[in-house]
Amino acid sequence: xxxxxxxxxxxxxxxxxxxxxxxxxxxxxxxxxxxxxxxxxxxxxxxxxxxxxxxxxxxxxxxxxxxxxxxxxxxxxxxxxxxxxxxxxxxxxxxxxxxxxxxxxxxxxxxxxxxxxxxxxxxxxxxxxxxxxxxxxxxxxxxxxxxxxxxxxxxxxxxxxxxxxxxxxxxxxxxxxxxxxxxxxxxxxxxxxxxxxxxxxxxxxxxxxxxxxxxxxxxxxxxxxxxxxxxxxxxxxxxxxxxxxxxxxxxxxxxxxxxxxxxxxxxxxxxxxxxxxxxxxxxxxxxxxxxxxxxxxxxxxxxxxxxxxxxxxxxxxxxxxxxxxxxxxxxxxxxxxxxxxxx
Amino acid sequence: xxxxxxxxxxxxxxxxxxxxxxxxxxxxxxxxxxxxxxxxxxxxxxxxxxxxxxxxxxxxxxxxxxxxxxxxxxxxxxxxxxxxxxxxxxxxxxxxxxxxxxxxxxxxxxxxxxxxxxxxxxxxxxxxxxxxxxxxxxxxxxxxxxxxxxxxxxxxxxxxxxxxxxxxxxxxxxxxxxxxxxxxxxxxxxxxxxxxxxxxxxxxxxxxxxxxxxxxxxxxxxxxxxxxxxxxxxxxxxxxxxxxxxxxxxxxxxxxxxxxxxxxxxxxxxxxxxxxxxxxxxxxxxxxxxxxxxxxxxxxxxxxxxxxxxxxxxxxxxxxxxxxxxxxxxxxxxxxxxxxxxx
DNA sequence: CCGTCGAGCTAAACCGAGTTAGCAACGACT
DNA sequence: AGTCGTTGCTAACTCGGTTTAGCTCGACGG
Numbered sequence: 107x108x109x110x111x112x113x114x115x116x117x118x119x120x121x122x123x124x125x126x127x128x129x130x131x132x133x134x135x136x137x138x139x140x141x142x143x144x145x146x147x148x149x150x151x152x153x154x155x156x157x158x159x160x161x162x163x164x165x166x167x168x169x170x171x172x173x174x175x176x177x178x179x180x181x182x183x184x185x186x187x188x189x190x191x192x193x194x195x196x197x198x199x200x201x202x203x204x205x206x207x208x209x210x211x212x213x214x215x216x217x218x219x220x221x222x223x224x225x226x227x228x229x230x231x232x233x234x235x236x237x238x239x240x241x242x243x244x245x246x247x248x249x250x251x252x253x254x255x256x257x258x259x260x261x262x263x264x265x266x267x268x269x270x271x272x273x274x275x276x277x278x279x280x281x282x283x284x285x286x287x288x289x290x291x292x293x294x295x296x297x298x299x300x301x302x303x304x305x306x307x308x309x310x311x312x313x314x315x316x317x318x319x320x321x322x323x324x325x326x327x328x329x330x331x332x333x334x335x336x337x338x339x340x341x342x343x344x345x346x347x348x349x350x351x352x353x354x355x356x357x358x359x360x361x362x363x364x365x366x367x368x369x370x371x372x373x374x375x376x377x378x379x380x381x382x383x384x385x386x387x388x389x390x391x392x393x394x395x396x397x398x399x400x401x402x403x404x405x406x407x408x409x410x411x412x413x414x415x416x417x418x419x420x421x422x423x424x425x426x427x428x429x430x431x432x433x434x435x436x437x438x439x440x441x442x443x444x445x446x447x448x449x
Numbered sequence: 450x451x452x453x454x455x456x457x458x459x460x461x462x463x464x465x466x467x468x469x470x471x472x473x474x475x476x477x478x479x480x481x482x483x484x485x486x487x488x489x490x491x492x493x494x495x496x497x498x499x500x501x502x503x504x505x506x507x508x509x510x511x512x513x514x515x516x517x518x519x520x521x522x523x524x525x526x527x528x529x530x531x532x533x534x535x536x537x538x539x540x541x542x543x544x545x546x547x548x549x550x551x552x553x554x555x556x557x558x559x560x561x562x563x564x565x566x567x568x569x570x571x572x573x574x575x576x577x578x579x580x581x582x583x584x585x586x587x588x589x590x591x592x593x594x595x596x597x598x599x600x601x602x603x604x605x606x607x608x609x610x611x612x613x614x615x616x617x618x619x620x621x622x623x624x625x626x627x628x629x630x631x632x633x634x635x636x637x638x639x640x641x642x643x644x645x646x647x648x649x650x651x652x653x654x655x656x657x658x659x660x661x662x663x664x665x666x667x668x669x670x671x672x673x674x675x676x677x678x679x680x681x682x683x684x685x686x687x688x689x690x691x692x693x694x695x696x697x698x699x700x701x702x703x704x705x706x707x708x709x710x711x712x713x714x715x716x717x718x719x720x721x722x723x724x725x726x727x728x729x730x731x732x733x734x735x736x737x738x739x740x741x742x743x744x745x746x747x748x749x750x751x752x753x754x755x756x757x758x759x760x761x762x763x764x765x766x767x768x769x770x771x772x773x774x775x776x777x778x779x780x781x782x783x784x785x786x787x788x789x790x791x792x
Numbered sequence: 793c794c795g796t797c798g799a800g801c802t803a804a805a806c807c808g809a810g811t812t813a814g815c816a817a818c819g820a821c822t
Numbered sequence: 823a824g825t826c827g828t829t830g831c832t833a834a835c836t837c838g839g840t841t842t843a844g845c846t847c848g849a850c851g852g
Contacts, residue, residue: 111593113838124802129840140800162570163515164838166506167807174550174571182536189532193525196553205567207517208551210539224548227505228517250454341743367743374745377720397740400684400710402717456808467832472810483830507808510837795852802845811836821826 112156121145121152128153132160166229175199175420176225176233178209178218179256187238187393187412191256194416195234202424204231215244222246232423236416240271240310256419259310270419270434274311277408277438278318281362281390284406284440286322288388289448290360292331293323296347296372297364299333306337312364315392319362331359339364344371352379359449360388366395369405384447394441404443411436455499464488464495471496475503509572518542518763519568519576521552521561530581530736530755534599537759538577545767547574558587565589575766579759583614583653599762602653613762613777617654620751620781621661624705624733627749627783629665632791633703633731635674636666639690639715640707642676649680655707658735662705674702682707687714695722702792703731709738712748727790737784747786754779 118128123145130139131149141149152158166172177195182188192208199206207225211218218235225233232252237243242261246253255269285293298305298312302320305312323329332351336343344363348371351361358381363369369391376387383389383403391398394409414436422434461471466488473482474492484492495501509515520538525531535551542549550568554561561578568576575595580586585604589596598612628636641648641655645663648655666672675694679686687706691714694704701724706712712734719730726732726746734741737752757779765777 111838114840115838125839126802126804126841127800130801133840140798142800145800159566159570161510161572161838163506163509163572164807165840167504167510167809167838168840170807172506172571182532182539189525192535192551193553196525196551205550205552205571207548208535208539209548210536223502227502228515228548229504229506345745370743378745400713400740402688402721454808457810458808468809469811469832469834470830473831476810483828485830488830504808507837508810510808510839511810513837793852795850797848797850799848800846803843805842806840807838809837812834813832814834815832816830818829819827822824 111161112158114158114160117149117153117156117158120156121149123149132158170229172229172231173203174205174207174228174230175423176207176209176221176230177236177416177420178211178221178225178233179236179238180211180213181238182208182210187410190412191236191238191416194413194418195420196416197413198417198420201421204420206420219246222249226251232420234416234419234423236419240274240314241308242310252423254419254422256415266432268422268425268432268434270415270422270436272311272410272415273435273437274314275318275321276435277392278315278320279322280318280438280440281315281392281408282319282322284390284442284446285360285362285388286326286328288360288446290388291328292359292449293328294351294356294359294361295319295330295333295364296344296351296361297334297336297339297368299335300330301333304333304335306335306339311392315364330362332356336364336368339368341367341371341374344368345375346371348372348375349379352376352381357381358386360390360446363389363391366391366393366398366405366407369407370397370401373401373405384445388446388449390446392438398441398443401445403445406443406445407441408438409441411438454504455501457501457503460492460496460499460501463499464492466492475501513572515572515574516546517548517550517571517573518766519550519552519564519573520579520759520763521554521564521568521576522579522581523554523556524581525551525553530753533755534579534581534759537756537761538763539759540756541760541763544764547763549763562589565592569594575763577759577762577766579762582651583617583657584651585653595766597762597765599758609775611765611768611775611777613758613765613779615654615753615758616778616780617657618661618664619778620735621658621663622665623661623781623783624658624735624751625662625665627733627785627789628703628705628731629669629671631703631731631789634671635702635792636671637694637699637702637704638662638673638676638707639687639694639704640677640679640682640711642678643673644676647676647678649678649682654735658707673705675699679707679711682711684710684714684717687711688718689714691715691718692722695719695724700724701729703733703789706732706734709734709736709741709748709750712750713740713744716744716748727788731789731792733789735781741784741786744788746788749786749788750784751781752784754781 118125131146136146209221236256237258244261334347391407394407398405398407461468479489552564579599580601586601587604677690734750741748741750
């Protein structure tokens with residue numbers, strides 16, 4: 107099946123030069139080592155004619171560089187979250203002419219260690235450790251290659267790992283600001299709150315979104331009108347929390363959901379109770395799940411920049427690790443659609 | 450940055466044997482070549498103590514096998530479609546102790562050729578060419594490695610490529626059957642139909658789903674009550690088609706959507722018109738998008754087995770290509786939820 | 793006429809494994 | 823004593839590149 111490839115020796119022979127010369131020319135060191143123009147030209151021509159492609163394994167063995175990165179995430183499947191992140195990572199790799207190994211640890215440290223091992227065995231030039239949900243993770247030791255944490259914060263503070271995470275606090279502020287700007291004063295939280303600390307366990311995102319929201323409201327001299335914490339952030343939970351809110355006698359105002367899936371549940375509860383978005387309730391949320399553009403009216407949401415996150419994480423592998431790039435916060439842009447109106 | 454790895458030579462030296470002996474022992478050919486038990490034990494022990502790991506680049510160079518597959522898709526980002534497919538591919542690779550390169554061609558033949566080239570340079574043991582939407586594609590020539598088409602049909606009939614695709618005809622039958630079994634006789638199609646050939650261009654899936662539906666209805670002596678072809682299958686299109694259907698005076702029956710996003714639009718149109726699912730309209734669809742379980746009521750849909758597709762495609766790379774495995778149709782299971790009731 | 797210098801190229805070592813051919817030591821058998 | 827066979831191991835080559843050190847040749851200066 108594996109037909110014979112054209113090797114450097116074949117090129118050298120056909121061009122009537124030594125392997126050394128061929129190698130120098132093809133790696134653009136010909137001028138540096140004084141190979142004459144005619145010879146360079148001939149080597150290049152022959153290489154092109156024979157469709158020569160260097161054997162990467164051989165280059166890796168000699169140079170220790172594989173032009174390959176690794177990308178390990180805890181989950182790959184969860185919606186387009188991962189898809190866009192991987193897409194960004196691929197773009198980052200492509201820009202530097204690298205390939206990308208993908209691995210999925212399913213949250214298991216053992217599996218992650220196995221993947222790191224397999225990638226290091228293959229001499230990857232760096233590994234991104236990604237999480238689909240912002241959280242703390244121990245830093246793998248002794249990898250011996252550049253490492254970047256994506257959407258993940260190192261558990262030990264002494265650990266020297268560059269980190270790329272979304273600016274969730276800024277996102278919280280942006281979501282609150284969007285409602286304030288529309289004139290809302292009565293803002294109900296779905297998913298967490300109303301007080302700082304009322305967040306589901308282990309989610310840094312929830313914590314920081316809430317912090318941003320409270321800060322922005324505080325700047326306007328406000329507090330949330332109410333807040334309902336949900337242990338999981340699925341549509342069903344949003345539906346329940348919103349239904350409870352409506353049953354408490356609220357007939358209008360603004361609803362700030364902690365993610366788009368909760369917002370879907372909120373839409374459903376609002377519609378089933380006979381209210382309308384945005385006439386009765388303005389809704390804003392986080393993530394910019396595909397769903398957000400499919401709802402009627404379109405859901406205004408603060409986007410998780412998955413693509414950017416993936417791309418920057420990979421590119422951070424190559425960047426010289428300076429102090430100021432150790433902790434990169436990627437802004438989360440507001441996607442304004444039709445779910446916010448004046449009260 | 451790259452600290453020195455332990456090599457086979459280090460192990461051999463520490464164990465007081467030759468590199469040959471160490472190599473034989475560690476590749477389990479010790480018995481075959483009569484290395485004594487004590488020596489084998491010592492070598493293994495030393496290897497473990499030094500945490501020896503073979504350099505994959507070196508093995509690749511020597512053996513030509515990389516324990517690595519390539520997975521090239523036209524799009525990675527589109528929802529969890531790709532995510533689950535990649536997840537399945539990862540599982541397939543993991544089972545055979547392989548790693549997985551991911552690449553995205555964005556539909557460009559040039560980019561795909563570049564990716565194939567880069568993967569072949571790295572001596573991958575096989576490449577899966579995947580499409581997120583079933584369609585015809587030319588077969589890349591001269592790859593020299595095992596190739597499998599996933600969700601993709603070779604454009605040239607003479608091309609010898611194993612193909613893994615979902616059983617869309619069976620899916621069409623299953624969707625129609627689900628409605629017939631509930632007692633429905635009046636079945637409206639959203640997305641394609643009512644006659645064979647009324648499908649959006651370039652989608653094999655649409656064609657085959659329709660074929661399956663028509664066959665199953667025909668078996669019950671029926672034809673679709675109506676059919677509306679949509680050029681794209683987004684929620685907006687489903688909403689428009691369903692709104693048109695309702696405005697034509699239909700007040701109940703069954704709606705068969707060609708995918709879940711169309712079904713979301715149908716749900717929205719039905720609810721906005723004051724009807725209810727499933728009391729007034731039963732809805733069934735295809736794909737089993739995450740969305741399907743989030744709708745109220747849950748959407749009954751025929752699942753695209755993305756995970757299975759990904760896994761089987763990768764495993765097909767290793768399977769000896771027999772005639773009967775050349776064209777693998779993966780069944781699409783019905784996911785019954787709450788959107789179907791008796792008329 | 794010899795020494796020096798630079799231009800232009802190459803032999804050979806090297807990366808870290810896998811693999812082939814064969815050697816040394818020892819006992820058994822003729 | 824010589825031959826043979828077996829056991830137990832290793833020297834040396836190979837994969838396909840990169841890199842170092844150095845060779846050859848002609849021009850030029852003294």
